[in-house]
Amino acid sequence: MEIIVCVKRVPLTQEVDLEINPQKTDIRRDMLAYSINEWDNYAVEEAIVLKEKHGGNVVAVTVGTEEDEEVLRRSLAMGADKAIRVDPGNLLPDSFGIAKILAQVIRGMPHDVVLTGVQADDLNEGSVGTMLAELLDLAHAAVVTGVTAEGEEATVRVELEGGVEEVSRIKLPALLCIQTGINEPRYVSIMGIRKAAKKELNVVKIEDLSLSRNDLSPMTTVEELFLPPETEGAQFLEGDPATVAEEILRILKEKGVKK
Amino acid sequence: MSEIFVVVEHRNGEIREITYQLLWKADELCRKGSHTLTAVVLCGEKENFISEINDRADRVILFEDERIKNFNGDLYKELLVRLIQEHKPILTLIGHTPWGMDYAPSISIKTGYPLATDCVDVIFENGRPKVVRQIYAGKIFSRVAFKDSEGYLITVRSGAFSIDKAGEHKGEVIKKDIPPDLPTARREFVAFEDAGAGAIDITQADLLVSIGRGVGEADKVPAMQELANLMGGVLSCSRPVVDKNWLPKYHQVGTSGKSVKPKVYLAFGISGAFQHVAGISGAGCVIAVNKDKKAPIFRVADFGVVDDLFKVAEALKAKLA
Incomplete structure (x- = not known):
């Protein structure tokens, strides 16, 4: 199984x-x-688990x-076989641009399974993975909490709201x-x-990927970052832990919580 | 004047709340911009969702087919791309839900319409939408503009808007045929499973003692369980605690866990990601203990303590022993 993460x-x-x-415009x-x-x-862990079970190779890619x-070396240390960094030069691609770059790199490589995170800690857009799937014309699933591959198919679990999981069958290759929490x-x-x-x-240099500037022109641009509007917020309980504890117990009593 | 599309989300024969939130916002945008509101329903035969939404939209476009009784990303994408190319709505609103995340980016690639995801507000400026997003776990807000386009796609965070009915509409129902050349889906629904059922029910507790990533390691969890017992409360947690296998899933509060309504919610080391906060909106009183004074949990808590959670926990135990 050829796996790209x-x-x-x-x-x-x-x-x-x-x-x-x-x-x-930035932090x-x-x-x-x-x-x-x-x-x-x-x-990355899921990629390694799949490789351990089905054999093959794991390639980690970043832009x-x-x-x-640093994150590629970490992925290699976890068990990836090879890593690729695409250097975007002075370009600052948005998620659409990142998806296009990744697609261009992955297109030329064997892949049965392509894995991404659901989203990133920083901008939490959650769109690169699915855009990449579409660009590569791969079947895909978002928010995956379980994967079992069998032959040319896989059973995947998708996390929905309220503790519900959706089980489905997906054709490989897939993203x-x-x-x-999956592993x-x-x-x-x-x-x-x-x-x-x-x-x-x-x-890999971006110039070598035969993408035009137009391909990479961002779909969205950040106009302005600002701090969250002030809210009334919490009333802070001051003092040493003992004083604070006393105060918490008083609030519990006031709110009718019976011990 | 153009159309604004809202894609209706439903599961197990019930319309999801996010749909009403999208309709509420779309109604406001339509009134301000003289647009018309079109709800798009993809569902199984005779699912009968129309009566629940046609007083909230000017038009309801209905696709009925057993292949789309349950959500199917491949088929949603195909049908919506064709519909969008036919109608060219200025704006299409989709829930930023696991399902919305599954097909909205695909539609963007297929139509070339720019997409902004997980938005908490949408405004129009000079006929073009702009959005507000929260980044860095809600510590920073971002106002985002789109490149010029015929139409725009936006996924909206759950809970960002009201579920109330705003304007008066009388939705004309337009039934659409499923195109005969609809491709076969590459992913097929099998079943829904409840991953959140378990030994305890956190939704019935008067007091929840809830722990988050700040607890630091699995070895520290028993001490917090002990505190919960001493206080007569039930132990619950935020997502990272379940992700790391420190507690089973049935302890989890939040959008992917349970929504709770205790009299008091005592949060230890929980930063307050919006997915978590969405699960405690029914709490009578929220007390948060966190080292980070800027933690978003303090924006929604009634009382806050900026301190090491274990010091506060030990002090509580000492008072109760």
Whole structure:
């Protein structure tokens, strides 16, 4: 089974005060740490699990700068066989552009299964995977929480609202957008990443993909970023933990919660 | 003047709430821009959804076929692309649901209409839509414009708009035939399964002691269970806790878990992603404990504590012991 998994490096923004740049078009990134997009981490694990079961190869692909190779090396350490980075140069493609670039790369490679994360931590658009499926003319499923491949088909589980899962049969080759929780991504050690440095990591320049500027012109543009409008928000309980605990218990009593 | 399309979402013979939210917004946009509102229904034979929506749209376009009784992304895409190419609606509104996410991007590629996803507001400026989205887990808002196009596609976040009926409409029903050359779907529905049933029912609790990613590791979960027991509450959690297998799915609060309505919801180390917050709108009172003062949960909580959750948990235990 030939498996391709698309990954993205994103800033870690939990427990971080985000600031907007002076042009109001992006966040200030200079102080942020980066990691693999959480959904993509599950997608890489799922790719490796499929390979372990069915044999074949896993190729990890990203669109980004040299710094973004970090997530490819991590994917190689997890068990991917090969990695490709597409260097977009000075272009800043939107999700539509990213899908077009990925499609152009993947088209020339054997693929039975293409995996992406459902969405990315940063912009949570959730559209690259399905756009890519359409561009490659692949059957697809969004928000996948289970995959069992059998021959030329797979059974997939899709997470719906309210704890309901939709089970369906899909023809391979297919593109699946992987949801968090589908598996337990394996631990990656520094040693593992060092060892994986020997694996093949190719860089493709965007100019070599025979895409025109028109192909990559964005469908949407960010006009302005702004902070969430002020809400009344929470009334903060101040003091040491003991004082706060006392106050919480008082509120519980007031709201009629019986012990 | 043009048309605004709303694609009706339904499951198991019931219209999903997101549909009414889309219709509510579409009604407002139609009135401001002198557009007409068209609801598009793809459903099985005699599913009878018309009476529930035709007073909210000027026109209801109906495709009835057993192949689309249950959602099918391949067939939705085919039928909607053809319909959009025929009608050229200025705007098509689709729910940003697992199903909307399945076909909206495909339609964008097929029609060339630009798409903005997971939008929390839509406005028209000079005849062209703009949207507001939330990025970085709701810490930043983004106003997004489209490139010039004949029509635009927008998926809307669940809960962003009211489910109420706004304007008066009298929907004319137009039944459409399924084209004979409709391709065979590459993905076929098998069944719905309830993944959320389990040993406890978090929807009936008066007090939920709820834990999130901030708990940090599986080993810390028993101490929080102990606290829930001491307080006479039930332990629940946010998505990351289930993703990491620290607790079974039936503990999960949120859009993909359960909606809850306790008298008090005590959230420990939950950042407050919108999918989670959507599940606690019925709570009488929300108390949130989180180290991050900017965590979105504090925007919806009644009371907040900015502190290490374990310190607060231990202090509560000490008072109750």
